[in-house]
Amino acid sequence: xxxxxxxxxxxxxxxxxxxxxxxxxxxxxxxxxxxxxxxxxxxxxxxxxxxxxxxxxxxxxxxxxxxxxxxxxxxxxxxxxxxxxxxxxxxxxxxxxxxxxxxxxxxxxxxxxxxxxxxxxxxxxxxxxxxxxxxxxxxxxxxxxxxxxxxxxxxxxxxxxxxxxxxxxxxxxxxxxxxxxxxxxxxxxxxxxxxxxxxxxxxxxxxxxxxxxxxxxxxxx
Amino acid sequence: xxxxxxxxxxxxxxxxxxxxxxxxxxxxxxxxxxxxxxxxxxxxxxxxxxxxxxxxxxxxxxxxxxxxxxxxxxxxxxxxxxxxxxxxxxxxxxxxxxxxxxxxxxxxxxxxxxxxxxxxxxxxxxxxxxxxxxxxxxxxxxxxxxxxxxxxxxxxxxxxxxxxxxxxxxxxxxxxxxxxxxxxxxxxxxxxxxxxxxxxxxxxxxxxxxxxxxxxxxxxxxxxxxxxxxxxxxxxxxxxxxxxxxxxxxxxxxxxxxxxxxxxxxxxxxxxxxxxxxxxxxxxxxxxxxxxxxxxxxxxxxxxxxxxxxxxxxxxxxxxxxxxxxxxxxxxxxxxxxxxxxxxxxxxxxxxxxxxxxxxxxxxxxxxxxxxxxxxxxxxxxxxxxxxxxxxxxxxxxxxxxxxxxxxxxxxxxxxxxxxxxxxxx
Numbered sequence: 001x002x003x004x005x006x007x008x009x010x011x012x013x014x015x016x017x018x019x020x021x022x023x024x025x026x027x028x029x030x031x032x033x034x035x036x037x038x039x040x041x042x043x044x045x046x047x048x049x050x051x052x053x054x055x056x057x058x059x060x061x062x063x064x065x066x067x068x069x070x071x072x073x074x075x076x077x078x079x080x081x082x083x084x085x086x087x088x089x090x091x092x093x094x095x096x097x098x099x100x101x102x103x104x105x106x107x108x109x110x111x112x113x114x115x116x117x118x119x120x121x122x123x124x125x126x127x128x129x130x131x132x133x134x135x136x137x138x139x140x141x142x143x144x145x146x147x148x149x150x151x152x153x154x155x156x157x158x159x160x161x162x163x164x165x166x167x168x169x170x171x172x173x174x175x176x177x178x179x180x181x182x183x184x185x186x187x188x189x190x191x192x193x194x195x196x197x198x199x200x201x202x203x204x205x206x207x208x209x210x211x212x213x214x215x216x217x218x219x220x221x
Numbered sequence: 222x223x224x225x226x227x228x229x230x231x232x233x234x235x236x237x238x239x240x241x242x243x244x245x246x247x248x249x250x251x252x253x254x255x256x257x258x259x260x261x262x263x264x265x266x267x268x269x270x271x272x273x274x275x276x277x278x279x280x281x282x283x284x285x286x287x288x289x290x291x292x293x294x295x296x297x298x299x300x301x302x303x304x305x306x307x308x309x310x311x312x313x314x315x316x317x318x319x320x321x322x323x324x325x326x327x328x329x330x331x332x333x334x335x336x337x338x339x340x341x342x343x344x345x346x347x348x349x350x351x352x353x354x355x356x357x358x359x360x361x362x363x364x365x366x367x368x369x370x371x372x373x374x375x376x377x378x379x380x381x382x383x384x385x386x387x388x389x390x391x392x393x394x395x396x397x398x399x400x401x402x403x404x405x406x407x408x409x410x411x412x413x414x415x416x417x418x419x420x421x422x423x424x425x426x427x428x429x430x431x432x433x434x435x436x437x438x439x440x441x442x443x444x445x446x447x448x449x450x451x452x453x454x455x456x457x458x459x460x461x462x463x464x465x466x467x468x469x470x471x472x473x474x475x476x477x478x479x480x481x482x483x484x485x486x487x488x489x490x491x492x493x494x495x496x497x498x499x500x501x502x503x504x505x506x507x508x509x510x511x512x513x514x515x516x517x518x519x520x521x522x523x524x525x526x527x528x529x530x531x532x533x534x535x536x537x538x539x540x541x542x543x544x545x546x547x548x549x550x551x552x553x554x555x556x557x558x559x560x561x562x563x564x565x566x567x568x569x570x571x572x573x574x575x576x577x578x579x580x581x582x583x584x585x586x587x588x589x590x591x592x593x594x595x596x597x598x599x600x601x602x603x604x605x606x607x608x609x610x611x612x613x614x615x616x617x618x619x620x621x622x623x624x625x626x627x628x629x630x631x632x633x634x635x636x637x638x639x640x641x642x643x644x645x646x647x
Binding site for chain 2 (some may be wrong): 001002048050078079080135
């Protein structure tokens with residue numbers, strides 16, 4: 001299926017769950033020239049479907065030179081350009097419309113705070129409604145013991161906001177029958193709401209009936 | 222009851238179409254019947270071209286406002302539910318109104334439709350133009366409709382009787398053009414031209430090849446006149462060809478291209494045409510461009526060997542890829558279609574098909590769920606093939622031997638996601 005190449009614009013950001021503990025890695029950004037060089041290198045390795053790129057590693061909207069990075073990707077002939085965000089920046093100061101105008105067609109929202117993610121997706125979809133462009137919003141939900149019971153509600157809220165696909169990142173989830181049941185319910189919630197949900201780090205978490213939801217090896221959102 | 226010039230039979234033809242389109246089928250029916258001198262003065266026609274989105278109660282409102290003696294509806298799997306609903310209302314409100322249905326949704330299962338829908342009085346089976354005219358003639362003269370070839374009807378005692386099938390119309394030019402006769406006024410983007418009936422293929426899921434067993438063509442003179450009329454109509458900048466294969470033969474394509482080229486040079490465009498992509502080369506792609514074609518629609522529908530065999534469908538991977546490449550070089554967008562739920566296909570086959578299409582980067586990938594349509598080979602062999610489907614229109618597949626109900630629904634949702642992801646490009 002579609003392959004996206006990730007070029008990192010920085011690293012760090014808030015921890016996925018305050019209850020799980022750990023400390024937030026400070027946000028740092030890679031200089032624009034270095035990122036642009038990475039974009040050029042990525043452009044040389046085109047997929048049959050074209051040059052598909054994610055600007056990620058941290059919330060891309062935090063990079064002060066994001067417009068230049070997007071412009072560089074466009075000049076390199078990017079076919080599908082995605083940016084990673086937690087959604088907060090999409091609802092601020094015309095960012096959604098600006099990104100769309102510049103050539104961004106995909107946003108990949110990492111769900112740290114559900115309300116922020118939903119607001120961001122809503123802003124993105126509303127911005128796209130006003131122009132003649134096909135866009136997509138996807139979401140990644142890092143699954144842990146503290147949010148697993150609410151996964152179905154999260155999927156439903158994101159579906160209502162207009163997300164097309166959701167990845168449940170279960171890498172750090174402790175396998176158990178209860179966790180498995182919640183993940184299955186979240187997958188089914190997505191299906192009945194017309195949103196595709198797949199699961200990464202799912203070894204042993206998905207029953208045979210739901211193996212179609214296992215994220216393909218090497219696939220990227 | 223009989224009808225004459227002092228009391229013509231008020232006949233309302235109802236189309237429930239996709240938004241923006243007109244019903245060519247109703248245009249043909251009316252043009253043919255209006256040219257029948259035996260009906261002159263005895264039948265008064267009115268066409269209601271509505272969209273399938275209109276609430277059936279409002280369709281009934283519009284129909285009943287015309288006080289009809291007879292209502293004729295062109296039935297497809299897409300509009301059948303709405304059509305049955307508005308007909309039930311019309312029959313309740315005005316029981317003496319005759320309800321006549323025709324079209325691919327009801328023709329092949331005419332007696333079943335009459336048994337299941339008591340509001341329906343008659344069904345026209347197969348090609349409708351001549352049968353509908355003969356039916357109107359029989360009704361206006363008080364003759365027995367159950368003797369009209371191609372008609373199935375409910376009798377006064379409640380029994381259902383079918384007359385023998387009617388032979389296909391040998392000379393399609395005997396059907397007056399709805400456009401050239403003024404029965405239909407072309408609207409921008411919503412007008413169709415049909416240059417032949419039948420299909421060179423006989424795909425198991427499709428009605429086209431089975432319904433019309435052989436290919437019959439409208440004359441070049443007739444088609445040229447229709448093209449010229451549509452292309453010269455003020456405000457019409459685009460129209461469609463309804464032909465199942467636009468590049469039916471190289472000669473036909475060349476002729477069409479030459480006829481369309483002068484109009485295309487002035488900016489007229491064709492809506493997406495369906496092509497046999499395995500026969501497309503650079504020369505044919507060039508002819509399509511000259512004809513004003515900006516996008517084409519094609520298969521493969523499936524790349525699974527078992528499904529292709531069950532559906533009696535050929536697929537040459539290399540030739541398919543070459544066809545897409547030739548069209549892309551010519552700047553034509555290709556819409557690759559895939560069907561989920563074909564007999565023999567697994568979920569993996571279906572997604573392999575999507576991957577195959579994505580790797581061709583055709584422009585558009587469109588997936589749909591199998592509809593087991595009345596009159597098709599799959600409908601007739603459903604039991605043998607293990608196809609379970611909704612008996613109500615649009616007859617969507619419920620499960621197959623190789624894909625269960627839940628995985629079909631999952632496959633649909635994932636496919637839509639992949640399509641959206643693919644289409645979201647600069």
